[in-house]
Amino acid sequence: MARALINVPAKAKRGDLIEIKALISHEMETGFRPDSTGKLLPRDIITDFVCKYNGEEIFRAVLYPAISANPFFSFTTVATESGTISFEWSGDNGFAATETAKITVE
């Protein structure tokens, strides 16, 4: 299981703009790099990243090999209600990872 690092404020005021940061450990092998014998290493990347706030999609990214190893995204959302913010990554060779964070909105 890939290691993921999530940064979501634990508490926020209703209507506040909050910043969300998500990083996951992944090689992001481009498919354009040759090994020592000159053969290209097959592509192995994360292709999709979705962030949901209480089940509703608030951010989605489609990734290409030009995204660096250990993909990192920082984005914002408006704190509307207490609940769960979930993160899902999926990619080549059946890669899948999920992570969640709780947020309390007052």
Add this chain to the structure above:
Amino acid sequence: MKTSDRNTSWASRRRFLIETAALAGTLGTGLPLSVRPASATAESMRAAIRKVVGDAPVKKGKVKLDMPPLIENGNAVAMTVSVDSPMTPDDYVEAIHVFTEKNPQPNVMEIHLGPRAGRASVATRIRLADSQKVTAIARMKDGSFWSDEIEVIVTLAACLEVF
């Protein structure tokens, strides 16, 4: 010497210097040149952009692509794309696309946003295989496209290391 002659000689001297510099740049990337895959050209970047925007015009402005102009390591380049938009249910940024000119593939990423984002700003880290132009295009709710581009210099290119 007539003035026009002098101009010509300066022009050719300038061209010589530019070409020498370009050649040095090519040699500088060194050994892996022979095994390097074909890069996306300006042409394929245009094609990739056309695929996204169709025949719609792409206007300059509203989008701000932020990246250091001089990059030491092309393997992880911090990039921020922000779009000037109120992000209300009637007027928001639907998507942001980023393209490069000389990476092996022109597409870098596409981001889908909605009014719940509050602010249209995304930061990530990307790979750059060469000194080149990077373009960000935003699609608004009303279907219009806005763009920004930046010319960057990369001293250590990504995707070249051989192990």
